[in-house]
Amino acid sequence: MQRPAWALVVAALACTTPAAARADKAADLAQIRRQIEQMKQEYEARIAALEKRLTAAEAKAGSAEQQASQAQAAASSVSRQQRSNAFNPDISVILQGRYASLSQDPATYRIGGFIPSGGEVGPGKRGLSLSESELVFSANADPYFSGTLIGSLSPDGGIDVENAYLQTLGLSHGLMLKAGRFFSKVGYLNEQHQHAWDFIDAPLPYRAFLGGQLGDDGVQAQWIAPTELLVQLGAELGRGRSFPGSDRDKNGVALGTLYAHVGGDVGVSNSWRAGLSYVQTSPLDRAFDDQNAAGATVTDSFSGQSKLWIADFVWKWAPNGNPYERNFKLQTEYFRRREDGTLTYDTTGLALPGAYASRQSGWYAQAVYQFAPRWRTGLRYDRLGYGSVDIGQVASGALTAADFSILRSYGPTLRAAMIDWSPSEFSRIRLQLAQDKSRPDATDNQLFLQYILSLGTHGAHTW
Secondary structure: OOOOHHHHHHHHHHHHHHHHHHHHHHHHHHHHHHHHHHHHHHHHHHHHHHHHHHHHHHHHHHHHHHHHHHHHHHHHHHHHHHHHHOOOOEEEEEEEEEEEEEOOOHHHOOOOOOOOOOOOOOOOOOEEEEOOEEEEEEEEOOOOEEEEEEEEEOOOOOEEEEEEEEEEOOOOOOEEEEEEEEEOOOOOOOOOOHHHOOOOOOOHHHHHHHOOOOEEEEEEEEEEOOOOOEEEEEEEEEOOOOOOOOOOOOOOOOEEEEEEEEEEEEOOOEEEEEEEEEEEEOOOOEEEEEEOOOOOEEEEEEEEEEEEEEEEEEEEEOHHHOOOOOEEEEEEEEEEEEEEEEEEEOOOOOOEEEEEEEEEEEEEEEEEEEEEOOEEEEEEEEEEEEEEEEEHHHHHOOOOHHHHHHHOOOOOEEEEEEEEEEEEOOEEEEEEEEEEEOOOOOOEEEEEEEEEEEEEOOOOOOO
8 A cells, every 4th residue: 555645754854853853962062062152261361360470460560579679788878877977967169369569569558547456467478379278067966956066167277167057947927046165146247257258358447346257255145026027136145355355364244236227129130238247346455566756666455445347238130030140239338437445555665644535437238140150250440538546645746657657647548450260160260450559659450360169969059
């Protein structure tokens, strides 16, 4: 019997279905295996990448730790070095030398009409010479005090203590105290060291009234007001060991000073300062050499009261407040002295005392212009006014005016011009020409060539 066609189809499908199912199952397993293998490869790649990153991070961390350790070691070394240097002072040396050509003998230098100071007020030696040098030590001792020692090294050998003082730190309300040996803050120029001056020598009023520069052993109290305008007030008490005083063996003090300074800015390019100072001292047997009417050298002395007033004014200009390219400074001071006491004639011979009174004055004015970053030029004019001098021995007829030749009426003057070159703030070379008429019988035409070198930690001076 013959089967229907649809039966044959069903039978065929029945025979082929298990084979197809088996084929599909094998394909699925192969696909799963491939997926697993792919996932395994991807996972292993990610593990390898993570292990690589971990290795790099560990290496970087080790390097940073090493660097940190090295930095800590270096900081510790610096700290130890700073601690070891904490009590070491700043040290500097000021070297000076010069050449001088003088038309008059410097050994005969006198300021006519004024009692000689006995100080180093003359023009110095002729020819090439080493000038006074300075050795400077300064440091903070603790949070309360700083100290400064300045030794003056003489060209002829030996060392003198020029300044040696302590100064307070951090006192409130603008107060400052100083004790020891120091230059007085009276006037404008006095407290500056010679190597910081704009000219090689001191003006005539400083020579005649302060022996070149007023320095003493004593104490100083200063107050600066907490205002925009500079207001500086101060007082000093001292031994009075130097001119216009004399070194006396006594308890207490023999020198007193008062000073007041005010100043401020005018715009951004100009500034000014004005001051008034007072100096009082009581010299005892302040000796000086003179010539009598016969031409013999005699030693006279003065004892009494010396009172000095100083008025100072300074104007500074610098474009936009920057003095390094160009600047200009005008500086002037006026001095007036009154002395009353006893003048003893020929202390080693006749020893004749008499009353003495003098009223004398003097002033100077100078202008300095920096026309290029390293070049300056300046002019200075000095004048002393004889005023009135009353000598008791002359008034009584016991002696003549010729017996006090150095005190005869005369008005000394000095004119100076300079130009200097400063390769840096630590070196300077200066040429100065001057016409000095301090002596009534001669004019001293002077030429100076000077060098100044600052070695070490010495601070730059204000212009």
